[in-house]
Amino acid sequence: MNDVLKVQDLEAGPGEKVHGYLNIAEKPAGRHKIPVMLVNGVGSGPTAVINGGEHGSEYNGPAGVLELMKTLEPGEVDGKVILVPIVNTLAFEARWMHGNPIDYRDLTGYYVEEIPRGGSGPPKITYYVTTTFYREVLSQADYRLNLHGGDIEEDLLTGTMYRMTGDEEKDRLNLELCRAFGWEWIRESLPKPSGSPMKFPVTVGTEAGGMGRCQSDIVGEVVRGCRNVLMKLGMMKGEPMVPPKAKVFNPYHLYAEHGGFFISNVRAGDMVEEGQTLGVIKDLFGETLEEIVVPTDGVIHMVTSPATWQGDVVYEIGKDIREI
Ligand SMILES: [Zn+2]
Numbered sequence: 407m408n409d410v411l412k413v414q415d416l417e418a419g420p421g422e423k424v425h426g427y428l429n430i431a432e433k434p435a436g437r438h439k440i441p442v443m444l445v446n447g448v449g450s451g452p453t454a455v456i457n458g459g460e461h462g463s464e465y466n467g468p469a470g471v472l473e474l475m476k477t478l479e480p481g482e483v484d485g486k487v488i489l490v491p492i493v494n495t496l497a498f499e500a501r502w503m504h505g506n507p508i509d510y511r512d513l514t515g516y517y518v519e520e521i522p523r524g525g526s527g528p529p530k531i532t533y534y535v536t537t538t539f540y541r542e543v544l545s546q547a548d549y550r551l552n553l554h555g556g557d558i559e560e561d562l563l564t565g566t567m568y569r570m571t572g573d574e575e576k577d578r579l580n581l582e583l584c585r586a587f588g589w590e591w592i593r594e595s596l597p598k599p600s601g602s603p604m605k606f607p608v609t610v611g612t613e614a615g616g617m618g619r620c621q622s623d624i625v626g627e628v629v630r631g632c633r634n635v636l637m638k639l640g641m642m643k644g645e646p647m648v649p650p651k652a653k654v655f656n657p658y659h660l661y662a663e664h665g666g667f668f669i670s671n672v673r674a675g676d677m678v679e680e681g682q683t684l685g686v687i688k689d690l691f692g693e694t695l696e697e698i699v700v701p702t703d704g705v706i707h708m709v710t711s712p713a714t715w716q717g718d719v720v721y722e723i724g725k726d727i728r729e730i
Pocket residue numbers: 460461464554555557
């Protein structure tokens with residue numbers, strides 16, 4: 407195996423920790439690049455990526471990465487760790503939700519093998535971010551901690567998440583890693599047919615806090631959770647600090663049938679019962695256009711913006727809750 411950890415021209419030999427930039431593309435006024443740190447441990451363990459900020463106004467994950475950049479030392483790591491605090495720095499700088507203000511694309515839907523050519527229209531900076539991050543960072547990783555949270559308009563239940571693949575062995579490991587992170591709630595999504603030959607690392611996602619806030623208690627939990635997962639993988643010494651029980655749920659969305667002013671009766675984390683009225687949408691004369699009724703028992707995973715357009719997601723609900 408190659409003992410040097412390398413991302414573009416940044417290199418860390420065994421036992422070294424270095425930082426620099428991942429060069430993405432050239433903008434009209436100069437180069438677009440994002441901060442990256444390489445921690446090359448002393449053993450021959452796997453490679454893990456810890457990144458925040460695919461969405462630029464979700465803050466607790468990135469703040470956790472900043473803490474890990476200061477405190478994670480090569481001497482305590484068996485394997486290699488690549489730290490990227492904010493992938494979508496364009497959105498971070500502009501306090502932008504979901505996409506970015508240059509080409510409006512949401513990174514999470516734009517991991518492609520090749521950047522498409524052709525046509526006028528907005529710049530393709532999102533494609534350059536995703537393809538460069540994939541080729542240089544994700545493609546050399548076995549595991550990934552992908553640190554999300556609620557965006558500026560999202561009230562979100564803190565927890566971890568993963569998507570099943572249909573490969574039982576892999577899914578079991580992925581759920582174990584989510585469990586090891588240490589939070590009570592785990593969001594489990596069904597397999598999605600991809601057709602893409604791109605191979606992604608086994609990924610633990612987080613939803614850490616929300617509504618555009620960054621708070622040190624949640625940041626501390628993010629740091630502890632990342633270290634827990636590295637322990638579970640045998641990449642650090644120690645046992646993960648994990649509460650005795652966790653709850654797994656399957657997510658689904660409720661959509662607005664009307665545009666208007668959305669007022670919620672419930673918050674993220676509230677338990678709800680089938681038939682309960684969760685909120686209302688009013689027009690701007692105060693008339694109720696719609697009452698939103700939940701069709702199953704469950705937990706409120708997400709509540710979105712009061713300024714609602716027809717067809718928007720208003721709630722994400724976790725159903726089929728099981729204890730593990
Ligand atoms: Zn996100």
